[in-house]
């Protein structure tokens with residue numbers, strides 16, 4: 001059956017047929033120019049890797065610390081940024097940028113180091129915003145105060161991995177922090193100018209549909225600005241891969257993932273930016289699910305299902321009990 005994608009779109013934060021607010025829409029309407037993230041891999045680690053809270057990191061995390069780049073940090077952030085900028089400008093000359101400190105927990109270190117990295121990039125003309133990936137338990141008052149002050153120069157985002165609000169699952173995946181800790185940090189961040197993007201993962205081992213919807217409902221209790229939703233990836237060389245090989249747990253099918261994402265979008269507040277609905281795993285690293293390799297068709301099928309079910313972002317934000 002074909003769906004009429006040109007039918008009137010009831011969702012307002014869009015310039016096309018999308019029924020959720022894409023990051024592209026946010027950037028386009030704000031800057032009227034191409035803006036792209038420049039991914040950086042710096043010399044941080046995580047408290048669940050170095051023994052301060054645990055060892056080995058999250059069970060699904062790759063050796064690259066959930067980064068997309070295989071670049072090795074040589075101690076010079078500007079050199080790494082300019083190298084990546086050159087590649088980006090070959091594709092989009094004159095594009096504006098958002099440097100993104102992606103791998104590991106980039107506020108897990110002394111303030112002097114965080115300051116050095118932030119201030120070596122934030123004043124550049126082409127940089128419009130700055131984005132820092134970290135964990136909710138790696139943000140002390142001093143760091144929050146500093147980043148809040150720097151928001152007067154340019155907007156700063158903190159990308160916070162939550163993955164699930166279910167503490168039992170969080171313990172299974174070795175997050176080494178609880179939802180209560182995340183909540184406390186969000187309450188502190190909600191009093192600042194810092195923007196927040198929350199990362200969650202669908203299809204975590206033994207999670208039910210209800211668990212995945214509950215994570216979104218729990219997030220609805222905070223102010224946050226953006227969300228990234230990922231499907232769980234089983235990557236070679238991870239502890240998750242070992243667990244899966246010994247005792248293959250059930251993995252969400254492509255259809256189930258698309259269905260749950262449309263429901264999650266319907267529960268999210270309508271003006272939140274949806275930065276990602278699926279990741280881009282490297283084929284050779286991926287054990288399962290292989291359907292993740294075709295990102296474009298997944299996104300298209302999410303759009304189609306939202307039209308078919310007459311859903312849009314925020315439709316059931318105030319009335320979760322009515323969600324079909």
Ligand code: SF4
Pocket residue numbers: 045046048049056057058061062065066103104105135161
């Ligand atoms: S907190 Fe992030 S970078 Fe650190 S181990 Fe977990 S997924 Fe990897």
